[in-house]
Each structure stands twice: as C-alpha cells, then as structure tokens.
Amino acid sequence: MPFKKLHPDIQETLAALEITTPTPFQSKSIPVIKSGANVYCIAPAASGKTTALILTTLQKLKCKAVGNAPRAVVLVENKEKAMKLYDTFLFYTKHNSLRVYVGYEELHIDVQKSEIAMGIDILISTPKSMNKLFLTNGVSIADLKIFSIDDAEFLVQQSTYKAIMSITQSIHKCQYVLYSEKMHPMLERFEEYFMEYSKKVATG
Numbered sequence: 001m002p003f004k005k006l007h008p009d010i011q012e013t014l015a016a017l018e019i020t021t022p023t024p025f026q027s028k029s030i031p032v033i034k035s036g037a038n039v040y041c042i043a044p045a046a047s048g049k050t051t052a053l054i055l056t057t058l059q060k061l062k063c064k065a066v067g068n069a070p071r072a073v074v075l076v077e078n079k080e081k082a083m084k085l086y087d088t089f090l091f092y093t094k095h096n097s098l099r100v101y102v103g104y105e106e107l108h109i110d111v112q113k114s115e116i117a118m119g120i121d122i123l124i125s126t127p128k129s130m131n132k133l134f135l136t137n138g139v140s141i142a143d144l145k146i147f148s149i150d151d152a153e154f155l156v157q158q159s160t161y162k163a164i165m166s167i168t169q170s171i172h173k174c175q176y177v178l179y180s181e182k183m184h185p186m187l188e189r190f191e192e193y194f195m196e197y198s199k200k201v202a203t204g
Contacts, residue, residue, distance in 0.1 A: 023048035068119035069140035113138035127163035
C-alpha cells in the first residue's frame with residue numbers, strides 16, 4: 001500500500017480524512033514518483049491525480065520547512081485552479097511547518113516577489129506568472145526538487161507552451177511530474193526537453 005510508506009504526518013492527515021485505500025492510479029503512480037524519475041501520469045478525471053500530486057510533494061519535502069527558496073513548484077492553468085489547489089494544500093500542511101504560496105497573473109509581480117522573499121517551500125503558480133518571476137529574478141530555483149504540472153492539457157496553448165519552455169530551460173536539476181487525462185502529442189514533445197528518461201503511468 002503506497003500510503004503506508006508515506007511520511008507519518010501525511011498518514012495522519014489521510015486518517016483524519018478517512019482516506020484509507022489509494023485509488024488504482026495512486027497505487028501505480030506514487031511509488032514511481034517517489035523513485036525520483038520524471039513521470040507522465042495519465043488518468044481520467046476523478047482518478048486521484050491531484051491528491052497524488054499533493055502527497056508526493058509533501059513526501060519529497062519530508063513535511064518540513066527548510067531555507068527560504070521554494071523546493072517544490074506546481075503549475076496550474078489559471079487563478080481559479082491555483083486558489084483551489086492552494087486551499088487543498090493548506091489542509092494537508094496545517095499540522096506541519098511547510099509554507100505554501102500561491103501566485104497568478106492578477107497579483108502584481110512586485111507583491112509576489114516580496115512575499116516569496118519572506119520564505120516559502122511550495123510555490124503554486126500559473127505559467128505566465130512563473131515565467132515573469134523567472135525573468136525578473138523574483139524566485140530562486142537553486143533548491144528546487146520537484147516540479148509538477150496539474151491538468152497539463154492547458155500547455156498545448158501556444159502562450160503557455162512558450163512559458164513552460166522558457167521556465168524549464170532555466171532549471172538544471174529537478175524531478176518533473178506531469179498530470180493529464182490524455183497523452184497529447186505536444187506533451188510528448190517535452191521528452192526531448194525537460195521530461196528526459198521519463199516513465200509513464202497510465203490508468204484507464
């Protein structure tokens with residue numbers, strides 16, 4: 001059972017939520033993500049992809065705040081999805097010291113930079129907002145361990161595709177995990193760039 005091999009803090013939160021059994025997708029994906037490989041996670045809606053993303057992010061960071069620079073980045077399509085994911089992360093991190101921050105295009109970049117500088121562990125952002133942070137040296141990526149993309153279908157849009165390519169070119173060593181309902185040809189193209197030697201976990 002993948003849950004039994006997760007950090008005790010995560011198991012405690014899952015118990016409080018009365019989540020005892022992983023979904024088939026979580027059973028397949030969590031061990032592969034924990035191995036440190038780049039992973040394409042392909043599964044239908046309601047398969048537990050977002051929960052797997054949160055659990056493996058917390059596991060990677062050992063449920064503990066360290067330093068000031070983000071060690072995990074999660075990209076989402078827009079502000080609405082960013083805020084929803086942020087609220088879910090807050091629930092999972094309320095009993096540990098991890099600091100979660102959310103940024104999006106509508107929030108002024110200088111505000112984001114000053115708040116991030118105060119110290120964060122997990123950064124949830126949209127591609128355009130994240131790219132702007134990169135271009136203005138608003139975020140350090142020196143300690144980045146895991147970079148996840150939730151519902152990655154939106155990356156097939158030209159503007160977000162360019163933003164993700166720009167962001168990933170600046171990152172030299174990091175695990176990438178991409179979650180999607182289908183394996184779009186443009187997502188496959190990332191194998192030539194940042195998704196090198198990636199593994200695929202797919203459930204129908």
